[in-house]
Amino acid sequence: MDDKEIVDLLKRDESLKDAPRNEWAAIKYKIDQSSPPKGWKIALLACSMAIAIILVRQQNENTNTNVTITDEEIYEYITSDSYFDSADDTYAWIGSTQL
Amino acid sequence: MITKLKTLFNPLAFSNENTLEDFQVYYEETKDFVRASIYWMIRSHHVDDLVQETYLKAWKSFKSFESKASFKTWIYRIAMNVTYDFLRKKTNDLNIDDYQLVDTSxxxxxxxxxxxxxxxxxxxxxxxxxxxxxxxxxxxxxxxxxxxxxxxxxxxxxxxxxxxxxxxxxxxxxxxx
Missing domain, CATH: 1.10.10.10 (Winged helix-like DNA-binding domain superfamily/Winged helix DNA-binding domain)
Structure with missing residues (x-):
């Protein structure tokens, strides 16, 4: 039995039946069944954004170390001049005979 | 560029570059080949189930399928994986109906x-x-x-x-x- 005879023998076999007419519909149905519901990505995105906003806000609250001060304290701060009150030692080079 | 931006900002478009409509086109092109490939391997009426299983599995990874590659080659490999799994399972779980043809006198x-x-x-x-x-x-x-x-x-x-x-x-x- 040569190759051509084998090919001819296989060609004569017509036992393969046609595909069912609704094959694509059946596949599509299974695909729909196995897929997550539509709009889940939008819901997921919205949830992620909400969580991100909450986390950022919470972090801002935790890191806000500003202290509220009164008007009097501000006035005092502005008008105070500690420069002349400072009792810094004279610098080492003042009065030096070396210079 | 505009298309890319649209894709980028459309939350539904992130993983849907290959759509079900594209998939259906590929299905129409390859269904006869897939069906025949499976049937000639198993020679039984289970071919209908296995064809469906093949395309279902293909769909699950279709989003990552690059259109540059040959869909026919890709789907054939999936079909053969499904077929080999079926044959392995059938060997372990003998069902007389599956061997109806073989048992003919x-x-x-x-x-x-x-x-x-x-x-x-x-x-x-x-x-x-x-x-x-x-x-x-x-x-x-x-x-x-x-x-x-x-x-x-x-x-x-x-x-x-x-x-x-x-x-x-x-x-x-x-x-x-």
């Missing part, structure tokens, strides 16, 4: 029965190569590329498959006509 053998018996005598690897070569007309190089094995391996499997097939057919006689 010798006197009632039609050509189809004879071919089924002869094919099912081959091991799965040999059968796959044999069918691709003699039924679908692939060359040994094409088969090697399709199932990702060396051409020498293809030739070897083909040789043993042919030997076994011919021996069986000669013993049982071919009904010509």
């Amino acid at each position: 010798k006197d009632d053998l039609t050509n189809e029965d004879l071919i089924s018996k002869a094919l099912l005598k081959l091991n799965e690897n040999q059968r796959e190569v044999f069918i691709l070569f003699y039924k679908f007309g692939y060359t040994t190089i094409e088969i090697a590329e399709l199932i990702e094995i060396k051409e020498g391996t293809v030739k070897s499997r083909l040789h043993y498959a042919k030997e076994s097939f011919v021996e069986f057919v000669k013993e049982d006689g071919v009904q010509n006509g």
Whole structure:
């Protein structure tokens, strides 16, 4: 039995039946069944954004170390001049005979 | 550029570059080949289920499928994975209905029965190569590329498959006509 005879023998076999007419519909149905519901990505995105906003806000609250001060304290701060009150030692080079 | 931006800002478009409509086009193009490939491997009415399973599995990874690659090659590999799984399971879980054709008495053998018996005598690897070569007309190089094995391996499997097939057919006689 040569190759051509084998090919001819296989060609004569017509036992393969046609595909069912609704094959694509059946596949599509299974695909729909196995897929997550539509709009889940939008819901997921919205949830992620909400969580991100909450986390950022919470972090801002935790890191806000500003202290509220009164008007009097501000006035005092502005008008105070500690420069002349400072009792810094004279610098080492003042009065030096070396210079 | 605009399309890319639209895709980027459309939350539904992130993983939907390959749509179901695209998939259906590929299905229409390949369904006969897939069906025949599976049927000639299993020679049973389970082909309908396995075709559906093949396309369902293909759809699950279709989003990552690059259109540059050959869909036919890709779907064929999936179909064969499904088929091999089925054959493995069937071997473990024998069902007499699956072997209806094989159990036909010798006197009632039609050509189809004879071919089924002869094919099912081959091991799965040999059968796959044999069918691709003699039924679908692939060359040994094409088969090697399709199932990702060396051409020498293809030739070897083909040789043993042919030997076994011919021996069986000669013993049982071919009904010509």
